[in-house]
Amino acid sequence: MTELQLRARVAQRGLDVEFSVAAGEVLAVIGPNGAGKSTTIAVIAGLLRADDAVVRVGNRTLTDTSRGVCVPVHDRRIGVLMQDPLLFPHLTAIANVMFAARRHADRSGARLRARRWLAEVGADDLADRTPGALSGGQAQLVALARALAAEPEVLLLDEPLAGLDVAGATAARSVLRRVLTADSRTALLITHDLIDVLTLADRVLVLEEGKVVEVGRVSEVLTAPRSDFGARIAGVNLVRGRMTGPGTLRDAAGVNWHGTPAEDSASLHECVAVFAPAGVAVYRDQPHGSPRNSVRVRIAGLEINGGVVRVRAAAQSDGAVGLSADVTPESVAEMRLQVGDEVWFTVKTQAVGIHSAARSDVGLR
Amino acid sequence: MRPIRAPGGSLPRWVYLPAALGAIFVALPLVGIIAKVDWSRFIPLVMSPASRAALLLSLQTATVSTLLCLVLGVPLALVLARHRGRLARVVRPLILLPLVLPPVVGGLALLYVFGRLGLLGHYLEAAGLRIAFTTAAVVLAQTFVSLPFLVIALEGTARTAGSRYDEVAATLGARPSTVWWRVTLPLLAPGLLAGTVLAFARALGEFGATLTFAGSRQGVTRTLPLEIYLQREGDPEAAVALSVLLIGIAAVVVVGLGGRRIAGWGAG
Numbered sequence: 263m264t265e266l267q268l269r270a271r272v273a274q275r276g277l278d279v280e281f282s283v284a285a286g287e288v289l290a291v292i293g294p295n296g297a298g299k300s301t302t303i304a305v306i307a308g309l310l311r312a313d314d315a316v317v318r319v320g321n322r323t324l325t326d327t328s329r330g331v332c333v334p335v336h337d338r339r340i341g342v343l344m345q346d347p348l349l350f351p352h353l354t355a356i357a358n359v360m361f362a363a364r365r366h367a368d369r370s371g372a373r374l375r376a377r378r379w380l381a382e383v384g385a386d387d388l389a390d391r392t393p394g395a396l397s398g399g400q401a402q403l404v405a406l407a408r409a410l411a412a413e414p415e416v417l418l419l420d421e422p423l424a425g426l427d428v429a430g431a432t433a434a435r436s437v438l439r440r441v442l443t444a445d446s447r448t449a450l451l452i453t454h455d456l457i458d459v460l461t462l463a464d465r466v467l468v469l470e471e472g473k474v475v476e477v478g479r480v481s482e483v484l485t486a487p488r489s490d491f492g493a494r495i496a497g498v499n500l501v502r503g504r505m506t507g508p509g510t511l512r513d514a515a516g517v518n519w520h521g522t523p524a525e526d527s528a529s530l531h532e533c534v535a536v537f538a539p540a541g542v543a544v545y546r547d548q549p550h551g552s553p554r555n556s557v558r559v560r561i562a563g564l565e566i567n568g569g570v571v572r573v574r575a576a577a578q579s580d581g582a583v584g585l586s587a588d589v590t591p592e593s594v595a596e597m598r599l600q601v602g603d604e605v606w607f608t609v610k611t612q613a614v615g616i617h618s619a620a621r622s623d624v625g626l627r
Numbered sequence: 628m629r630p631i632r633a634p635g636g637s638l639p640r641w642v643y644l645p646a647a648l649g650a651i652f653v654a655l656p657l658v659g660i661i662a663k664v665d666w667s668r669f670i671p672l673v674m675s676p677a678s679r680a681a682l683l684l685s686l687q688t689a690t691v692s693t694l695l696c697l698v699l700g701v702p703l704a705l706v707l708a709r710h711r712g713r714l715a716r717v718v719r720p721l722i723l724l725p726l727v728l729p730p731v732v733g734g735l736a737l738l739y740v741f742g743r744l745g746l747l748g749h750y751l752e753a754a755g756l757r758i759a760f761t762t763a764a765v766v767l768a769q770t771f772v773s774l775p776f777l778v779i780a781l782e783g784t785a786r787t788a789g790s791r792y793d794e795v796a797a798t799l800g801a802r803p804s805t806v807w808w809r810v811t812l813p814l815l816a817p818g819l820l821a822g823t824v825l826a827f828a829r830a831l832g833e834f835g836a837t838l839t840f841a842g843s844r845q846g847v848t849r850t851l852p853l854e855i856y857l858q859r860e861g862d863p864e865a866a867v868a869l870s871v872l873l874i875g876i877a878a879v880v881v882v883g884l885g886g887r888r889i890a891g892w893g894a895g
């Protein structure tokens with residue numbers, strides 16, 4: 263497996279990205295709908311012409327618009343697995359896999375390879391079924407076997423588990439994990455599912471409105487996200503602001519947030535404060551006493567979430583996602599909290615981490 | 628399982644009256660002509676040398692022109708279905724023109740292209756090739772009127788099918804030609820069958836363009852419809868018998884091979 267490098271600009275779709283995936287690495291790409299995730303994959307696979315792009319896999323240049331290079335799709339050796347398995351409906355499962363294996367072998371050799379790949383994904387008993395007789399999960403496994411049989415150097419996975427029920431997704435996810443790690447494959451994984459990011463990816467990239475807003479190791483992004491979408495998928499609160507003193511951040515509304523500064527935040531002005539909803543308490547009146555941060559918010563939603571009630575506040579003054587607090591059902595009942603109420607969210611200083619707003623490893627490495 | 632619904636659903640009741648009239652209007656002439664057949668003389672009538680020659684010529688030319696329609700029409704339909712550019716927008720109505728053109732006019736137009744003094748015929752004549760008033764002219768006339776039927780049926784199927792399977796096939800390393808034979812065409816099979824049947828049926832019934840461009844020489848250009856028209860004057864009974872034969876062949880082809888496909892054509 264080999265390294266993937268990408269720089270792409272597609273004006274029509276508002277996409278302008280630059281990143282790389284190291285050899286043997288799985289990079290998860292997350293972001294809201296319309297952020298340009300699928301467009302990115304289409305550019306890498308050669309299915310979409312970018313206005314300005316460089317796609318390199320190892321030492322092969324697949325696309326370089328400035329030099330007029332554009333390797334045709336069938337010569338790129340980029341595997342694509344989409345939400346729709348798109349098995350050829352007129353061919354059986356094994357014939358589908360053989361279609362991809364034919365490139366590297368004659369007919370009998372292709373059949374052997376196809377059997378091996380079907381066994382690899384645990385679908386060898388489905389070989390003679392037609393796509394119509396397969397469940398969604400089974401079809402996706404066969405599609406994975408087919409993509410692998412073409413022996414791609416890079417795998418592009420565009421929400422491969424999104425269309426499956428929970429059982430099918432779980433089974434397919436473990437196969438995907440085995441296949442990705444066993445052969446240390448280079449892969450790009452588009453997903454909306456935190457479980458996919460946690461179980462399959464080494465690094466995660468957040469795409470918002472066609473731009474890379476955050477790239478980092480999964481654990482880093484999930485504990486200290488720098489982007490709104492990263493915070494949303496990690497389930498933590500994120501407040502943007504400027505550093506005004508050691509461990510102090512002032513947000514757009516002028517509220518000061520005190521917290522524990524991370525090492526990388528010291529010298530930077532643009533910062534984010536990150537804290538978990540579980541650390542946020544809700545009060546009717548402004549509390550006093552021990553060192554805390556307090557902010558007045560309007561309740562926009564109340565949701566039962568496990569044994570707790572998540573209190574969602576209206577959007578922040580800079581337009582970012584509203585803050586959340588997890589409180590017990592008893593305290594919600596006691597305070598008679600309603601959507602539209604004005605309350606105080608408070609969080610202890612120790613529960614707030616302050617980080618620089620940009621990660622150092624965004625971009626081509 | 629389908630939800631249980633009253634047949635017809637929410638259609639207003641009066642709609643059934645014009646619908647029934649329409650069905651009767653189409654079916655009645657068929658009943659009329661079949662009722663007119665003198666069945667005791669049917670076999671001798673359709674087996675006369677002139678009839679046999681016409682039938683054979685019709686089957687041969689319709690088959691060749693259907694093949695020609697496939698060779699030219701399938702690529703044309705796919706190009707039109709996949710391209711949204713200005714050229715496709717100009718070409719599409721042009722291709723469909725023979726659908727609305729009176730066949731006689733089509734025949735005249737062909738004559739001015741392939742006739743001795745025509746646009747191309749001029750050069751063909753110089754090269755020693757004569758097309759007008761030969762069996763080749765019959766095939767060209769039939770192809771001219773049938774091609775749009777095939778293109779229109781196939782373009783619809785191709786448009787619905789989209790190109791996603793082709794793209795996946797390409798990412799699996801298949802060259803464009805491999806994709807064409809092993810993915811694109813097999814997936815178009817229903818539309819291909821419907822289009823072929825329509826084209827064959829249209830070619831079989833072709834009259835006006837053939838008469839104008841190919842004439843009516845027994846065994847050379849006189850196809851079954853021309854023979855029927857000719858017999859109508861001298862031997863109406865033979866004309867009726869041949870008409871029923873033509874209806875029979877068309878029915879076998881359309882109902883037997885592609886009736887259901889054509890019925891489902893509009894839906895998908």
